[in-house]
Amino acid sequence: MPEADGKVVLITGASSGIGEATARILAAAGHLVVLGARRVDRIEVLAKEIRAEGGNAEYHALDVTSLEDTQAFAAHALERHERIDVLVNNAGVMPLSRLDALAVQDWDQMIDVNIRGVLYGIAAVLPSMRERGQGHIVNLASVSGHRVDPTAAVYSATKYAVRAISEGLRQESRDIRVTVISPGLTRSELTDGISDNDIREAVRDSMREAIPASAIGAAIQYAITQPQQVDVNEIVVRPTVQG
Numbered sequence: 001m002p003e004a005d006g007k008v009v010l011i012t013g014a015s016s017g018i019g020e021a022t023a024r025i026l027a028a029a030g031h032l033v034v035l036g037a038r039r040v041d042r043i044e045v046l047a048k049e050i051r052a053e054g055g056n057a058e059y060h061a062l063d064v065t066s067l068e069d070t071q072a073f074a075a076h077a078l079e080r081h082e083r084i085d086v087l088v089n090n091a092g093v094m095p096l097s098r099l100d101a102l103a104v105q106d107w108d109q110m111i112d113v114n115i116r117g118v119l120y121g122i123a124a125v126l127p128s129m130r131e132r133g134q135g136h137i138v139n140l141a142s143v144s145g146h147r148v149d150p151t152a153a154v155y156s157a158t159k160y161a162v163r164a165i166s167e168g169l170r171q172e173s174r175d176i177r178v179t180v181i182s183p184g185l186t187r188s189e190l191t192d193g194i195s196d197n198d199i200r201e202a203v204r205d206s207m208r209e210a211i212p213a214s215a216i217g218a219a220i221q222y223a224i225t226q227p228q229q230v231d232v233n234e235i236v237v238r239p240t241v242q243g
């Protein structure tokens with residue numbers, strides 16, 4: 001069980017980067033974290049490490065492109081804890097390329113993970129949150145949800161979509177809090193998915209300015225620990241040196 005004022009927090013894409021850092025921060029603050037990702041070996045080890053440090057962590061295999069999987073992830077938490085206080089829709093991919101490279105499979109993957117995955121997460125938790133009359137959905141967008149750069153047209157489109165979906169959910173809700181977290185350059189494994197060598201190396205070069213993933217975890221912690229009547233709608237967190 002979480003500590004007295006601790007929350008039950010589901011985190012998608014908890015096997016690396018921002019999801020992993022957020023899990024460590026929230027667990028250290030007394031929340032119970034339920035970790036989801038495809039690389040189950042990673043989240044199993046992470047859950048063990050969190051428990052060894054006195055925290056509460058569970059894990060569940062999750063592919064956010066599957067509605068069934070995402071519902072099973074939420075059901076796991078509901079069966080054990082009878083509530084989901086927070087869903088962090090963090091899973092995301094960023095296989096950047098120019099549009100004329102016609103990397104259609106990568107476009108589909110970004111749409112499936114970054115948009116459908118977020119919608120499936122909402123579908124999995126919204127009914128029980130509505131029933132309880134409270135809950136908090138935190139969606140990871142990006143600075144790329146505010147601006148478009150070459151090679152990032154589709155990635156940006158997915159992150160603009162995350163902001164649009166979040167704003168729609170916020171306007172439809174008087175009970176559920178909705179927060180968008182828009183990171184700038186943040187250290188993680190996100191660039192591993194870029195197959196074009198030149199683009200990957202250019203992005204990795206800019207990543208020398210990146211802030212640690214824990215900076216984003218701290219922003220998420222801030223948003224979820226505000227009083228119930230306070231809904232932090234969006235936080236943009238960039239490296240100070242990022243243009």
Ligand code: NDP
Pocket residue numbers: 012013014015016017018019036037038039040042062063064065090091092093094113140141142143144182183184185186187188189190191213
């Ligand atoms: P990482 O690549 O380190 O983490 C991405 C996570 O998403 C992994 O845990 C991965 O787990 C998970 N994931 C990918 N596909 C799926 C899937 N189909 N089902 C379930 N989980 C999946 O990158 P970040 O930590 O940087 O990314 C986290 C979020 O932050 C993303 O939404 C990203 O777009 C956003 N972001 C990151 C920025 C940065 O500079 N790092 C800047 C702006 C936004 P697994 O492979 O095990 O399934």
